[in-house]
Amino acid sequence: MKAIVLLEHGGLEKLIYKENHPEPELREQDVLVRIHATTVNRIDFFVRGGYPGVKIQFPHIPGADIAGTVEEIGGNVERFRKGDRVLSWPLIACGACDLCLQGRRWLCGQWKYFGLHIDGSYAEYVSVPEESLIHLPKEISFDEAATLPVAGLTAYHAFVTVGRAQKGETILVWGGSGGLGTFSVQIAHLLGARVIATVGKDEKRKQLEGLGADLVLNHHTDDVMTAVRDFTRGYGVDMVLDSVGAETFPKGFQLLQKGGRLLLCGKLTGMDVSLSLHQTYLRHVSILGLYLGEKHELEELLVWLQEGKIRPVIERRFELKHASEAHRVMAAGEHVGKLVLIP
Numbered sequence: 001m002k003a004i005v006l007l008e009h010g011g012l013e014k015l016i017y018k019e020n021h022p023e024p025e026l027r028e029q030d031v032l033v034r035i036h037a038t039t040v041n042r043i044d045f046f047v048r049g050g051y052p053g054v055k056i057q058f059p060h061i062p063g064a065d066i067a068g069t070v071e072e073i074g075g076n077v078e079r080f081r082k083g084d085r086v087l088s089w090p091l092i093a094c095g096a097c098d099l100c101l102q103g104r105r106w107l108c109g110q111w112k113y114f115g116l117h118i119d120g121s122y123a124e125y126v127s128v129p130e131e132s133l134i135h136l137p138k139e140i141s142f143d144e145a146a147t148l149p150v151a152g153l154t155a156y157h158a159f160v161t162v163g164r165a166q167k168g169e170t171i172l173v174w175g176g177s178g179g180l181g182t183f184s185v186q187i188a189h190l191l192g193a194r195v196i197a198t199v200g201k202d203e204k205r206k207q208l209e210g211l212g213a214d215l216v217l218n219h220h221t222d223d224v225m226t227a228v229r230d231f232t233r234g235y236g237v238d239m240v241l242d243s244v245g246a247e248t249f250p251k252g253f254q255l256l257q258k259g260g261r262l263l264l265c266g267k268l269t270g271m272d273v274s275l276s277l278h279q280t281y282l283r284h285v286s287i288l289g290l291y292l293g294e295k296h297e298l299e300e301l302l303v304w305l306q307e308g309k310i311r312p313v314i315e316r317r318f319e320l321k322h323a324s325e326a327h328r329v330m331a332a333g334e335h336v337g338k339l340v341l342i343p
Contacts, residue, residue: 147338215227
């Protein structure tokens with residue numbers, strides 16, 4: 001099969017395109033999915049370069065967004081048949097640990113994440129446990145569906161489940177122009193919040209305003225701290241979504257008003273920060289970490305897409321063999337929304 005394969009960690013040149021990579025093995029509870037679309041996510045950069053604390057077995061296929069059709073089913077599969085259109089939750093849970101039994105499978109201690117712990121979606125085919133699959137309505141394109149499992153689900157989980165965004169609150173989204181950012185702006189706006197988003201290039205402002213952002217700031221040229229305080233009449237924001245990491249953490253923390261929530265879901269600029277315990281409890285600040293979300297949340301997000309409440313923003317589509325160019329475009333910030341790969 002066609003696939004992008006890593007044989008070792010490193011730069012763009014380590015994304016090797018192969019046309020004769022072995023197809024994945026199919027277990028009794030698995031579905032072989034022919035991938036029609038996948039997308040590039042920031043975690044793919046860390047997989048390529050080496051993810052802290054995770055030993056990756058080479059050769060390895062990156063990618064976590066799986067949208068396609070059923071090619072073959074294992075002997076114990078009951079809900080799917082050849083030709084079905086499907087979307088995959090990006091995780092595999094054990095189903096037996098305490099967290100799984102409590103209905104919090106995304107926190108499973110034995111979790112596996114496609115493209116990180118196991119081979120992923122930068123390929124023609126991937127083997128997926130039936131339990132992780134969702135039927136994909138025919139009204140939704142594979143391109144649109146492929147934007148949801150990582151970026152869309154993370155944004156939904158952040159604001160609906162973890163942050164519990166309320167109508168009238170003010171939310172700051174660091175890095176609003178990427179896949180996570182464009183979904184975050186739309187979802188926060190849909191929930192009735194006022195949305196502040198940052199970008200790195202002025203030409204991206206209007207697109208984010210069109211998605212529902214009330215204030216868009218260039219974090220290179222604007223005084224973000226002053227602008228946010230002016231916008232909130234000195235009170236600060238109710239919630240911050242930070243996928244950037246060490247560089248933005250101190251600013252986001254300062255900009256929270258009393259009782260505010262700081263949602264952390266990334267580490268692009270570093271993992272370690274200094275935290276004032278005194279200011280945290282004095283201001284009643286909640287610091288909440290998160291990643292992805294539960295399968296039912298992805299299903300709810302899919303309904304929102306069907307109903308037209310949200311719309312994926314797709315900047316460009318690339319043939320799978322040009323995955324390295326898609327990585328370059330994302331690293332350079334030459335996009336708004338998602339970059340799709342077509343096997």
